[in-house]
Amino acid sequence: xxxxxxxxxxxxxxxxxxxxxxxxxxxxxxxxxxxxxxxxxxxxxxxxxxxxxxxxxxxxxxxxxxxxxxxxxxxxxxxxxxxxxxxxxxxxxxxxxxxxxxxxxxxxxxxxxxxxxxxxxxxxxxxxxxxxxxxxxxxxxxxxxxxxxxxxxxxxxxxxxxxxxxxxxxxxxxxxxxxxxxxxxxxxxxxxxxxxxxxxxxxxxxxxxxxxxxxxxxxxxxxxxxxxxxxxxxxxxxxxx
Numbered sequence: 001x002x003x004x005x006x007x008x009x010x011x012x013x014x015x016x017x018x019x020x021x022x023x024x025x026x027x028x029x030x031x032x033x034x035x036x037x038x039x040x041x042x043x044x045x046x047x048x049x050x051x052x053x054x055x056x057x058x059x060x061x062x063x064x065x066x067x068x069x070x071x072x073x074x075x076x077x078x079x080x081x082x083x084x085x086x087x088x089x090x091x092x093x094x095x096x097x098x099x100x101x102x103x104x105x106x107x108x109x110x111x112x113x114x115x116x117x118x119x120x121x122x123x124x125x126x127x128x129x130x131x132x133x134x135x136x137x138x139x140x141x142x143x144x145x146x147x148x149x150x151x152x153x154x155x156x157x158x159x160x161x162x163x164x165x166x167x168x169x170x171x172x173x174x175x176x177x178x179x180x181x182x183x184x185x186x187x188x189x190x191x192x193x194x195x196x197x198x199x200x201x202x203x204x205x206x207x208x209x210x211x212x213x214x215x216x217x218x219x220x221x222x223x224x225x226x227x228x229x230x231x232x233x234x235x236x237x238x239x240x241x
Contacts, residue, residue, distance in 0.1 A: 001199070004138075005095045005098060005099065009099060009102060011234025012066070012099065012102075012103055012111070012162065012223035016157050019233060021067055021166065022058065022061050022062040022107060023058060023064075023103075023107045023110060024110075025058065025061075025149075026054045026055060026057050026058025026107055026110075026111050027054070027058075027063070027110055027111050027114050029054050029057065030050055030051060030054035030055075030111055030115065030126065031114065031118070031119075031155075032113065033044070033050050033054065034047050034050050034051075034216060038050060038051070038119070044121075047115065047119050047121055048115075048121055048203075048206055049113040049203065051111060051112065051121055052135070052199050052202045052203055052206075053060055053089050053120070053175050053176070053201065054200050055107065055108045055111035055112060055135060055137070055202075056112055056135060056198045056199040057175050057176060057201065058104075058107030058108070058111060059105075059111075059135060059138075059139045059169050059198070060104075060108045060137070060139070060141070060142050060166055060169060060195055060198070061067055061107070061109045061166045061170075061172050062100070062101040062102065062103045062106075062143075063101070063104045063139050063142035063143045063146050064100075064142055064145060064149060064162050064163050064165055064166045064169075065103075065146065065166070066096075066099055066100040066103045066104075066107055066143075066146055067096060067097075067144075067145070067146020067147040067148070067149055067150045067162075068120075068146055068149045068150045068153065068158045068159065068161065068162035069144060069150060069153060069179045070096060070147060070150025070151060070158075071150045071151075071152075071153040071157075072147070072155050072158060074150075074151070074155075074237065075154065075155035075214070076154060076224075078157075079225070084112050086092055086196040089231075089234055089235070090097035092234075093147060093230060093231070094235060096143075096147055096150075097140075097143040097144065097147060100142070100143035100146055100147070101136070101137070101140070102222065104136065104139045104142075104143075104195055105136060108132060108136060108158075109133050111200065112128065112131070116169035122205065127206055127208075128206065131202050131205045131206060132203045132206035133199045134202045134211070135199075135201075135202040136199060136202075138194065138197065138198030138201060138202065138219060139198070140223050141194040141217070141219050141226060142169070142194065142195075142198075143222040144222070144223050144226035144227040145165065145169075145222070145226045146162065146165075147224050147226075147227075147230045148229050148233070149161050149165055150229050151230055151233035151234055152153040152233060168211070169193055169194070169195040170188055170195060172193060172195075173190055173194070173196040173198075173232075174190045174192040174195070174196045174199065175195050175196075175197075175198075175199055176205050179191075179196060191214075193218070193220060193222075194218060194219045194222045194223075196218075197214075197215035197216075197218050197219055200212070200215060201216075
């Protein structure tokens with residue numbers, strides 16, 4: 001399992017284009033949006049909100065895109081080869097989820113670092129750690145959702161499905177568009193999505209607030225349901241061999 005994890009990480013590192021799109025774009029978006037909207041008396045508050053939203057956007061994109069790459073492995077027969085080894089199916093899925101989490105981490109860290117260095121976001125060390133931990137753990141449902149996309153998509157449709165999934169969660173979850181400006185029905189939907197709570201829980205850590213029970217519940221439900229569907233899809237693929 002450790003060997004597979006190391007191999008997967010090396011594959012990601014050797015794909016600079018993938019890393020640039022998943023890790024670099026959120027930073028660019030943050031710099032653009034903060035330059036446009038973080039002005040006036042509330043500039044500092046807006047900057048922090050934009051930082052957390054763009055970091056969440058990058059982490060969501062990284063996790064879903066990483067999981068979506070499973071579709072390519074299914075198409076070339078890599079999964080079938082792994083089934084001939086002693087590696088159990090749950091270990092393969094766990095490694096894929098771990099890789100998604102690892103890829104999401106630089107998207108968070110880099111966005112936070114740029115915000116501190118160039119936009120003068122001034123948080124204490126404890127605040128930074130709380131925000132980073134809350135945002136990173138909030139990526140867990142998206143690691144499972146990305147794997148679900150990868151087990152459902154074909155090699156040709158994987159990228160499109162991953163992109164659409166990422167945009168749906170980011171737009172409806174209030175990450176790219178503030179949930180406050182959405183129509184009432186859409187705002188209700190936003191509160192049922194893990195993307196909304198990923199950013200919301202992270203914002204609470206800046207102000208020293210607690211972790212909302214509703215947010216944890218929503219993210220756990222998505223993690224369990226998506227993870228269960230991934231296990232079902234993987235088992236069905238194994239039966240077709």
